[in-house]
Amino acid sequence: MTPRLTHIALHLRDLEASIAFYRDICGMRIVHERNDGGTRVVWMAEPGRETDFIFVLLPGGPGRDQAEKDFSHFGFALESRAAVDRVAAAAEEAGYLACPPRDEPYPVGYYCGLRDPDGNFVEFSYGQPLGPGAKPLDVGS
Known part of the structure; x- marks a missing residue:
């Protein structure tokens, strides 16, 4: 099988603000959420593309000021x-x-x-x- 890109993981400064942005501005929705050793992990996808490509959102990142x-x-x-x-x-x-x-x-x-x-x-x-x-x-x- 040829490799297929399935997700991008983002380690974010403000998980809640990022969830709101990708939900409200980008039209994505939460498709999976779990507590991983005390860390909230959220998967977001475009409606209808939940099995094609997701963003994995993780808290505690340094930010990305390009x-x-x-x-x-x-x-x-x-x-x-x-x-x-x-x-x-x-x-x-x-x-x-x-x-x-x-x-x-x-x-x-x-x-x-x-x-x-x-x-x-x-x-x-x-x-x-x-x-x-x-x-x-x-x-x-």
Whole structure:
């Protein structure tokens, strides 16, 4: 079997704030929770993708305040440009907006950027090859 990416584990400064962010802004939900030797461990996933890919959230991390030129991020695809605008507006109101919506040439598309409570950059896009609104990426290029 070819390896398949199933999860990313995040060791977070503020577990509760991160759960709220990924639930309220990203639309994820808790799919598993346990106490592991006194440590609360939470699994979150997009509805309908609980067996495909999850975020494992762990408390007690140092935070991740990325440098200005560090483009590491989590990417969420949305169904329209209007949906990107709605996420950006909600993020701005909540104090998470780091980059207002903008258009970039294919394959980047229309996107906005947020900072989660731990400092991770989170992108919401429309028109990228892995989400709605774009032609498939030519993997031979």
